[in-house]
Amino acid sequence: MTHDHDLVLRPTAAQTEAALNPPAGRTGGDLVVETLAALGATTVFGLPGQHALGLFDALRRSDLRYVGLRVENNAGFAADAYGRITGEAAPLLLSTGPGALTSLPALQEAAAASAPVLAICSQVPTAGLGGGRHGYLHELPDQAASFRGVVKSVHTVRAPSQIPSAIEAAWKSALSAPHGPVWVEIPQDVLPAATAIPVVTGGDAFPEELPPRPELTALAAHLLSTAERPAIIAGGGVVRADASGKLRQLAQILGAPVVTTPGGKGAFPWNHPLSLRSWLEDRHTTDFLEDADVLLVVGSGLGELSSNYHTFRPRGRIVQIEADLGKLESNHPALGIHADARLALQALLETVSERQDPTAPERVRTLLAKVADRIAAQGLTLEQDVLASVRRALPAGSPSFWDMTVLAYWAWSAFDAGGPNLMHSAQGAGGLGYGFPAALGAAVADPTRPVLAVSGDGGALYSIAELATARQHDLDVTWLIVDDGGYGILREYMTDAFGETTATELTRPDFVALAESFGVPGVRTSPEALEADLARALGTPGPSVVVLPAVLRMFAPTHLG
Numbered sequence: 001m002t003h004d005h006d007l008v009l010r011p012t013a014a015q016t017e018a019a020l021n022p023p024a025g026r027t028g029g030d031l032v033v034e035t036l037a038a039l040g041a042t043t044v045f046g047l048p049g050q051h052a053l054g055l056f057d058a059l060r061r062s063d064l065r066y067v068g069l070r071v072e073n074n075a076g077f078a079a080d081a082y083g084r085i086t087g088e089a090a091p092l093l094l095s096t097g098p099g100a101l102t103s104l105p106a107l108q109e110a111a112a113a114s115a116p117v118l119a120i121c122s123q124v125p126t127a128g129l130g131g132g133r134h135g136y137l138h139e140l141p142d143q144a145a146s147f148r149g150v151v152k153s154v155h156t157v158r159a160p161s162q163i164p165s166a167i168e169a170a171w172k173s174a175l176s177a178p179h180g181p182v183w184v185e186i187p188q189d190v191l192p193a194a195t196a197i198p199v200v201t202g203g204d205a206f207p208e209e210l211p212p213r214p215e216l217t218a219l220a221a222h223l224l225s226t227a228e229r230p231a232i233i234a235g236g237g238v239v240r241a242d243a244s245g246k247l248r249q250l251a252q253i254l255g256a257p258v259v260t261t262p263g264g265k266g267a268f269p270w271n272h273p274l275s276l277r278s279w280l281e282d283r284h285t286t287d288f289l290e291d292a293d294v295l296l297v298v299g300s301g302l303g304e305l306s307s308n309y310h311t312f313r314p315r316g317r318i319v320q321i322e323a324d325l326g327k328l329e330s331n332h333p334a335l336g337i338h339a340d341a342r343l344a345l346q347a348l349l350e351t352v353s354e355r356q357d358p359t360a361p362e363r364v365r366t367l368l369a370k371v372a373d374r375i376a377a378q379g380l381t382l383e384q385d386v387l388a389s390v391r392r393a394l395p396a397g398s399p400s401f402w403d404m405t406v407l408a409y410w411a412w413s414a415f416d417a418g419g420p421n422l423m424h425s426a427q428g429a430g431g432l433g434y435g436f437p438a439a440l441g442a443a444v445a446d447p448t449r450p451v452l453a454v455s456g457d458g459g460a461l462y463s464i465a466e467l468a469t470a471r472q473h474d475l476d477v478t479w480l481i482v483d484d485g486g487y488g489i490l491r492e493y494m495t496d497a498f499g500e501t502t503a504t505e506l507t508r509p510d511f512v513a514l515a516e517s518f519g520v521p522g523v524r525t526s527p528e529a530l531e532a533d534l535a536r537a538l539g540t541p542g543p544s545v546v547v548l549p550a551v552l553r554m555f556a557p558t559h560l561g
Contacts, residue, residue, distance in 0.1 A: 022196060022197070022198050022199055023199065025194075026058075026194070026195055026197075026199075027054055027057075027058060027160075027191065027192050027193060027194055027195060028054065028160040028163060028186065028190045028191045028192065028193050028195060029054040029055040029056075029057060029058030029059070029191045029192065030058040030061065030062075030195070031160055031163040031164060031195060031197060031200060032055055032058060032120060032163055032167065032186070032191070033055075033058050033059055033061075033062040033064055034062070034164075034199055034200035034201075035163060035164045035167045035168065035200045035203060036064060036091055036118075036167065037062060037063065037064060037200075038164075038200050038201055038202055038203040039089075039167070039168065039171050039203045039205045040088065040205050041064060041088070041089070041091055041118075042064065042065060043064065043065040043066075043067060043082065043090070043091075043444060043445075044059070044064050044065070044066055044067070044090075044091040044092070044093055045066075045067050045068075045069065045075045045076075045078050045079040045082070045090065045091070045092050045093070045441065046066075046068065046069075046072075046075050046091075046092050046093030046094055047068060047069065047070075047071075047072050047075055047093075047094065047095065047099060048068075048093075048095065049094070049095020049096065049099045049122065049138075050095065050137065050138075050188075051095050051096040051122035051123070051124070051137070051138060051188040051191075052093065052094065052095040052096070052099075052121070052122040052188075052191065053191075053192070054122075054188070054190075054191030054192030054193075055093060055120070055122065055186070055191050056093070057192070058191075059093075064091075065444075067440075067441075067444050067469070067473060068469070069437060069440070069466055069469050070465035070466055070468060070469060071102065071463070071465060071466070072094055072099050072100070072102035072103040072106075073102050073103055073104075073105050073106045073433065073437075073462075074106075074433065074436075074437035074462075074463050074465070074466050074469075075092060075094075075103065075106075075437070076092055076103040076105075076106025076107055076109075076110070076117065076119070077106045077109070077433070077434050077437040077438045077441065077463075078437045078438060078440050078441030078444070079091070079092040079106075079110075079117045079119075079441060080106060080109060080110040080113070080115040080117055080181075080438060080441065081115075081401060081424065081437075081438035081439065081440075081441035081442045081445070082441040082442070082444060082445045083110070083115045083116040083117055083174075083179070084113070084115050084240075084421065084424055084442075085399065085421065085441075085442050085445040085446055086445045086446075087116070087242070088116065088175075089116040089117070089118040089171050089174040089175050089182075090115075090116065090117050090118065090441070091118045091120060092117055092118065092119045092120065093120055093121075094119060094120070094121040094122070095121065095122050095138070096121065096122045096123055096124060096137075096138035096139075096140075096143065096188070097137075097138025097139065097140055097143070098138060099121075099138075100121045100143060100146075100147075101146060103119065104146065104147070104150060105429065105431040105433075106431075106434075107119065107147065107150050107151060107181045107183075108150050108428075108429040108431070109426055109428050109429040109431060109434060110180060110181040111150055111151065111152070111180050111181055111428075111429075112428025112429045113236060113263060113424075113428040113429075114178045114179040114180055114236060114237065114240045114323075114324075115179060115180070115181070115240075116174040116175050116179040116180065116181070117174065117180075117181040117182070118167075118170055118171060118174050118181075118182055118184070119147075119151070119181060119182065119183050119184065120167070120184045120185075120186070121143075121183065121184070121185045121186075122185070122186060122187070122188050122191060123143060123156075123185045123186060123187045123188065124136040124137075124138065124139050124187065124188060125187050125188050125189040126158055126187040126189055126190060127189075128187075129156075129158065129187065143185060144156060144183065144185060147183045150181070151180065151181045151182050151183045152173050152174065152180040152181065152182050153169075153170060153173040153182045153183070154182075154183045154184075154185075155167075155169060155170045155182070155183065155184045155185075156184075156185050157184065157185065157186040157187070157190060158187065158190070159190065160190055160193055160195045160197060161195075161197060163186065163190075164200050164203070166184055167184055168203045168204060168205075170182040170183070170184045171203075171205060172204070172205075172206075172207045172208065173207075174207075175205075175207035176207040176208045176210070177207075177209075177210040177240075177241065177323035177339075177340040178237065178240070178323040178324045179240055209340065209343065210323055210338070210339050210340040210343065211339060211340070211343045211344075211347075212321070212337045212338075212339035212343060212344040212347050213337065213338075213339075214347070216335065216336075216337045217337065217344060217347040217348055217351060218351060219335060220296075220319045220335055220337060220348060221347075221348050221351035221352040221353075223294045223317055223319060223335070224254055224256070224294055224296060224319065224348070224352055225254070225352050225353040225355060226355075227254075227256075227292075227293050227294035227316075227355070228293050229291060229292050229293050229294075229316075229357075230254050230255075230256040230292060230293070230294045230295070230296065230355075231256055231257050231258070231259070231276075231288070231289055231292035231294075231295050231296070232247070232250075232251055232254075232256050232257070232258040232259070232295070232296045232297075232298065233258075233259055233260075233261065233264075233280075233289065233295065233296070233297045233298070233300055233302070233306065234247055234258055234259070234260045234261065234264045234267040234268055234298050234299065234300070235260075235261040235263055235264040235267075235297070235298060235299040235300025235301075235306065236261065236263030236264050236299055236300070236428075237264075237298060237299015237300065237321070237322065237323055237324075237340075237341040238264055238267040238298050238299045238341050238345075238420075239263070239264055239265075239266065239267050239299075239420050239421050240299070240341075241299065241323075241340050241341040241342040241343075242342060242420075242421075243267075243298075243299075243341045243342035243345050244266070244267045244268065244419075244420035246342060246345035246346055246349060247267060247268060247298065247341075247345060248268060248269065248272070249349055250345055250348055250349055250352065251268065251272075251274050252274070253349070253352055253354050253355075254352060254354075254355055255274070255355055255356060255357035255360045256274065256296070256357075256360070257274050257275075257276050257288075257360055257363065257364050257367075258272075258274055258275060258276060259276035259277065259278065259279070259280060259285060259289070260277070260278050261278070261280060261300050261305065261306040262278065262280075262305050262306075262412035262425065262427045263300070263427065263428065264299065264300065265278060265412070265415070265417040265422075265423040266417035266418065266419050266420040266421065266422050266423055267299075267420055270416040270417070270418075271416075273360075273361040273364065274360060274361065274364060275364065276288070276364055276367060276368070277368065277413075277414075278412060278413050278414070278415075279368075279371045279413050279414075280305065280306055280307075280308055280413070281305070281308055281309075281412070281413055281555075281557065281558065281559070282308070282371050282374070282413070282558055283308070283558035283559075284367055284370040284371055284374065285308075285367065285371065286308045286311060286312055286558070288363075288367050289312065289314065290312065290313055290314055290315055290316075291315065291316075292314070292316050293315075293316040293317065294316055294317050294318075294319065295314055295316055295317070295318050295319070296319045296321070297318060297319065297320045297321070297322075297334070298321045298341050298344070298345065299321065299322065299323070299341040300322070300327075301322060301324065301327030301328075301330055301331065302320075302330075302331045302332055303327075303331065305412070305427060307331065308558065308559045309557075309559040310331070310559075311559045312332075314332060317334075317335070318332055318333070318334035318335070319334060319335045319337070320332075320334040320335070320336050320337065321337045321339055321341055321344040321345070322336070322337070322338065322339075323338070323339065323340050323341065325338050374555075375414075375555055378555055378556055380553060380555055382527060382550070382552065383406075383407075383410055383552050383553060383555075384414070385527060386407065386482075386527055386530060386548070386550065386552065387407065387410050387411065387414055387415055389527070389530040389531035389534065390407075390415075390452070390454070390480070390530070390531075390534065391415060391416055392531050392535075393530070393531045393532075393534035393535040393538060394418070394452055394534075394538065395449065395450060395538060395539075396418060397418065397419070397422070397449055398418070398422070398449050398450050398451060398452060398538070399421070399422045399423070399424065399439075399442050399446075399449075399451055399452070400417075400422065400423050400424070400439075400451070400452040400453075400454065401424050401425070401434065401435045401436075401438040401439040401442060401451065401452070401453050401454070402423070402424070402425035402426070402434075402435055402453075402454045403425075403426060403432060403433065403434050403435030403436070403453075403454060403455035403456060403459035403460075404425075404426050404427075404430055404431070404432050404434070404456075404459060404489065405435075405454065405455055405456030405458075405459055405482060405488065405489065406456065406482070406484070406488045406489050406492070406552040406553070406554060407454055407456075407482050407552060408425050408426075408427075408435075408454060409489060409554060410552075410554070410555070411423070411425070411454075412425065412427060413555075424438060424442075426438075432458065432459040432462050433459055433462025433463045434459075435453040435454055435455045435459065435463075435479075436453040436455060436460070436463045436466055436470075436477070436479050437463050437466050437469075438453070439451045439452065439453035439477045439479070440466060440469060440470055440473075440475050440477055442477075443475040443476050443477050444473070444475065447475075447476060449476075450476045450477070450478060450538045450539070450541075451475075451476060451477045451478070452477075452478055452480065452534075452538065453477055453478070453479045453480065454479075454480045454482070455479065455480070455481050455482070456481070456482050456483075456484060456487070456488055456489075457481060457482070457483040457484065457485065457486070457506065457508045457511070458486060458487045458488075458506055460479075460481045460511065461506075461508065464514065467514075467515060467518040467520050467543070467545075468518055470518075470520060470543035471518050471519045471520055471543060474541075474542050474543070475542075475543055476541055476542060476543070477543050477544075478534065478537040478538045478543075478544045478545075478546060479515075479543070479544070479545045479546070480534060480546050480548065481511050481545065481546070481547045481548070482548050482550055482552065483508065483511065483547055483548065483549045483550070484549075484550060484551045484552065485505060485506060485508065485551070486504045486505040486506045487504045487506070488504075488551065488552065489554070490504050491504040491505075492553065492554050511545060511547045512524050512545065512547055515544075515545035520543045520544060520545055521537075521540075521542075521543075521544045521545070522544065522545040522546070522547065523537070523544075523545070523546055523547070524547045524549070525546055525547065525548050526548070526549075527548070527550060530546075530548055533546055534546050
């Protein structure tokens with residue numbers, strides 16, 4: 001009997017000839033770029049370094065597009081955004097030691113947001129592997145140990161013949177649900193080493209699927225179909241799984257209101273009659289969700305931001321669909337379904353019964369009115385006007401990338417993302433400097449539409465060097481910098497907690513003049529002129545900077561009692 005897994009494709013005559021007579025002058029580095037191309041990669045990000053020169057020399061002989069940034073962490077953010085926009089594993093090329101370690105915050109964000117990043121890094125020569133102290137440049141006792149707590153998987157190569165298989169395994173790991181960053185390291189001497197291995201022409205680029213267990217979806221479908229007040233929380237897993245359409249179908253069949261987490265922005269239409277929007281940092285919304293007798297949580301671990309800082313106390317039954325096993329039931333007991341959101345939602349669509357609830361749209365309108373009244377009572381007109389101006393200026397279908405700044409904290413709750421996979425922020429790991437380099441990665445992924453980046457002045461200084469990258473590659477990114485003279489959100493936190501601030505005030509440059517020194521046009525705007533200036537910048541091809549001097553305040557929290 002012949003089984004499917006016993007079948008092996010026979011090489012063609014041309015493939016056999018190519019294998020017998022590989023081109024001369026190839027190296028371990030060539031095996032890296034050939035494997036990436038065979039898996040479907042077209043673009044790589046990164047920075048060269050002494051140990052990785054064999055890899056970058058091979059890059060010169062390949063058809064891969066190289067986008068070099070000025071700081072490894074920023075290159076990681078750009079690869080993160082490229083992976084989010086395309087759904088492909090984004091190669092990130094790094095060098096040993098300091099270069100590798102500088103990428104750690106970006107890889108942590110990619111892990112938190114389930115962005116597929118394939119980091120390929122050099123290592124000390126093979127003789128130095130194993131923890132001995134040989135005194136090599138950039139040497140670490142165990143470089144991979146610095147990454148094991150961040151990435152999904154680690155793959156160490158010790159010989160050229162291991163390269164194709166290691167990269168293919170890492171590629172699959174990055175793209176298997178939940179998506180995430182992976183780490184491959186190749187010793188310095190292996191990369192330039194000559195190889196007679198045939199040119200890599202094939203690879204299995206298909207990741208493993210994560211379907212739900214049918215007995216669990218059957219029970220979940222029964223609970224949802226017979227619920228009196230079902231509700232849905234949609235997280236980033238819905239966006240990563242490209243499952244927004246299935247979520248909308250299910251919500252409509254069930255008549256269930258939907259709220260999206262900061263990571264799930266755009267997973268459900270903002271103005272849909274069942275849309276609770278994104279006001280999770282609001283006690284009215286928390287009360288509404290606590291009152292649900294069956295709460296479907298899709299692609300969220302109900303972490304800090306998604307649970308109103310862990311003040312959420314559900315009274316009903318929770319059904320949780322989550323691809324990350326570690327997040328399943330980590331915060332609340334639930335019917336836990338370990339599965340890709342798209343496959344699980346499809347299974348529910350095939351098994352739920354339609355239910356009618358004519359009161360649901362009215363309950364949604366009542367809740368949103370309560371939220372609006374609460375915010376209106378706080379006198380935050382400037383903040384709401386600025387956010388509305390950004391929304392009106394941003395073209396339909398254009399993605400936006402938000403740094404950790406006061407306006408982003410507003411956007412998590414109050415900004416219409418415009419659709420799935422269009423609004424992204426650093427809320428997963430919460431590090432500064434994400435917005436602009438991530439926007440550059442998105443512009444590389446899709447040059448047909450302008451991209452918006454939003455930063456504060458503190459976060460902007462983390463990535464100001466990438467203005468050179470934007471100019472060098474002529475990337476269509478408009479960077480809005482809200483200049484409030486310091487770390488605005490920390491200023492608010494410290495004032496609220498201690499009555500005064502420490503270390504939050506900053507001396508900063510003239511951002512317009514600085515942008516223009518890179519050959520990037522800049523303009524200083526005002527709240528009144530913001531919409532027009534931002535729309536003009538977004539409508540002009542190429543990079544640009546818009547600076548808004550303004551001190552924005554946060555809305556009052558509701559989780560403190």
